[in-house]
Amino acid sequence: DQQVKQNSPSLSVQEGRISILNCDYTNSMFDYFLWYKKYPAEGPTFLISISSIKDKNEDGRFTVFLNKSAKHLSLHIVPSQPGDSAVYFCAATTLSGNTPLVFGKGTRLSVIA
Amino acid sequence: ETGVTQSPTHLIKTRGQQVTLRCSSQSGHNTVSWYQQALGQGPQFIFQYYREEENGRGNFPPRFSGLQFPNYSSELNVNALELDDSALYLCASSPGRASTIYFGEGSWLTVV
Numbered sequence: 001d002q003q004v005k006q007n008s009p010s011l012s013v014q015e016g017r018i019s020i021l022n023c024d025y026t027n028s029m030f031d032y033f034l035w036y037k038k039y040p041a042e043g044p045t046f047l048i049s050i051s052s053i054k055d056k057n058e059d060g061r062f063t064v065f066l067n068k069s070a071k072h073l074s075l076h077i078v079p080s081q082p083g084d085s086a087v088y089f090c091a092a093t094t095l096s097g098n099t100p101l102v103f104g105k106g107t108r109l110s111v112i113a
Numbered sequence: 114e115t116g117v118t119q120s121p122t123h124l125i126k127t128r129g130q131q132v133t134l135r136c137s138s139q140s141g142h143n144t145v146s147w148y149q150q151a152l153g154q155g156p157q158f159i160f161q162y163y164r165e166e167e168n169g170r171g172n173f174p175p176r177f178s179g180l181q182f183p184n185y186s187s188e189l190n191v192n193a194l195e196l197d198d199s200a201l202y203l204c205a206s207s208p209g210r211a212s213t214i215y216f217g218e219g220s221w222l223t224v225v
Contacts, residue, residue: 004155034213043203043216044156045115089155100146100169101214103155 003027004092006104015113019077023090023104026071030092034101035064035075038087047088048075051095080111115139117217119204125223126194134189134220136204144168145187146214147179148203156203162187194224 005024013019023033031052036044050057050064050073057064063076077084087108091101116139126132138145144163148156158171162181176192185206191198201221205214 006155036216041218043115043117043119043205043218046213046215049213091155098169100158100161100171101156102158103148105153105155 001026002104003030004090004102004104006088006090006107008107009105010108010110012110012112013080015082015111016079019075019080019084019109019111021075021077021088021090021107021109023073023075024071025073025092027092027102028071029094029099030102032093032095033064033066033073034091034093035062036089036091036103037084038089038106044089077109080109082111082113085109085111115206115215115217117204117206117215119202119217119220121220122218123221123223125225128194128196128224130194131190131192132194132222134191134202134204134222136187136189136206136217138185138187138204138206139215142206142208142215143185144207144209144212144214145181145185146205146207147187147189148205148216149173150201150203150219151197152200159189191222196224198222199224 034049035047038044087106090104146161147159150156160170201219207214
């Protein structure tokens with residue numbers, strides 16, 4: 001039973017355009033969401049997070065949107081750069097601290113120059 | 114760089130053997146979590162330690178065990194290795210139980 005789903009295993013985007021990575025969750029107890037980026041042979045790196053009291057959080061080229069009613073979040077990267085090519089993991093948890101991070105299977109983003 | 118270091122980076126073990134993986138947490142972080150990432154999957158939670166006590170465990174058998182030391186470094190031990198234990202093992206530390214976690218680079222385990 002996958003509580004966090006990333007339904008697109010891969011995504012290709014032209015350099016300079018917008019990348020949109022999607023994530024759905026099923027557990028309504030989740031109230032804190034994170035995105036991690038992973039290069040080959042490295043551990044996941046924290047990118048951006050959002051709590052359920054917000055519907056948008058922005059950090060430079062990265063914006064995360066949260067739609068609680070649809071149990072859906074998305075990560076927007078604009079403009080996309082070749083160095084953004086990596087696997088992106090969506091993760092969810094509860095701020096009470098009683099739930100570990102639950103990860104999706106990841107989406108491999110390729111930004112083509 | 115997250116300040117979380119893991120060793121060894123790669124190792125090969127034979128089925129039935131035992132393995133110990135080590136992790137040094139980021140300074141000031143009192144919580145450490147271990148995750149297993151199999152090929153094509155997201156990281157799966159194994160367990161978490163907070164101030165040297167196990168604070169939660171995922172769906173892994175008892176042959177997966179851990180320790181956290183007073184300096185907040187940690188070990189993951191796996192006994193009676195099986196072929197399916199081949200994976201990337203990730204250690205992550207955080208300043209509290211309900212915080213963003215920061216991963217090390219992982220230990221690649223191959224069981225043959």
